[in-house]
Amino acid sequence: MDTTLAIGQQAEELCAAHLRQHGLNILQRNFRSRFGEIDIIAQDQDQLVFVEVRFRQNTRFGQPYETVTRSKQEKLIKTAWSYLQNERGTANKACRFDIMSVTARPQNIEWIKHAFDLNPQ
Numbered sequence: 001m002d003t004t005l006a007i008g009q010q011a012e013e014l015c016a017a018h019l020r021q022h023g024l025n026i027l028q029r030n031f032r033s034r035f036g037e038i039d040i041i042a043q044d045q046d047q048l049v050f051v052e053v054r055f056r057q058n059t060r061f062g063q064p065y066e067t068v069t070r071s072k073q074e075k076l077i078k079t080a081w082s083y084l085q086n087e088r089g090t091a092n093k094a095c096r097f098d099i100m101s102v103t104a105r106p107q108n109i110e111w112i113k114h115a116f117d118l119n120p121q
Contacts, residue, residue, distance in 0.1 A: 011055035012039050015100040018109055024049065033082035036075035040100075041083065047094045050080045052115075055102045065101035065112055073097070073116050 016026050024042040031038045040051035052072070054064035076097060084090045099115040102108070 008053075008055060011102045012053045014102060015051065015053045015109065016040055018100070018111065019049075019051070022111075028083075031079065031083055033079045035078035035082055038076060038079050038083065044096075047096055048084075048090060049096055049098055050076060050083075051098045051100055052076055053100045053102065055104075057103070058105045059103055063101055063110070064103060065099045065110065065115070068099055068115070077118055 012029065016029065019040065019042050020026060024044045026040060026042050027048075028041040029039065031041055038050050039053040040049075042049045042051060052068055054067055056062075056064045080095065080097070084093075084095070095118075096114050097116050099112045101110040101112065
């Protein structure tokens with residue numbers, strides 16, 4: 001069961017548990033729109049948090065978070081807008097985009113809050 005999909009799901013579950021431990025409420029997992037997918041949508045007090053989970057076996061070729069390119073950020077932003085337009089009570093909520101960077105060797109979770117803004121540079 002070591003398929004890429006299963007490994008990705010394990011990393012997402014690990015991150016969701018980490019977020020819960022830090023007081024966030026998981027609202028939705030794997031939200032899809034025509035623009036893309038958001039791995040985890042959570043609530044941190046009055047703020048919606050859109051979380052991109054990135055996994056790598058090791059850091060030999062860089063950190064997992066480094067794979068969230070400007071193009072990926074733009075897709076996440078469009079997908080978040082789609083979520084906000086379709087979910088009741090979210091239109092005026094403050095939002096942020098976080099990245100959770102997971103490595104297997106050594107096992108590590110790095111949570112980057114406010115990883116990028118609505119206007120990626």
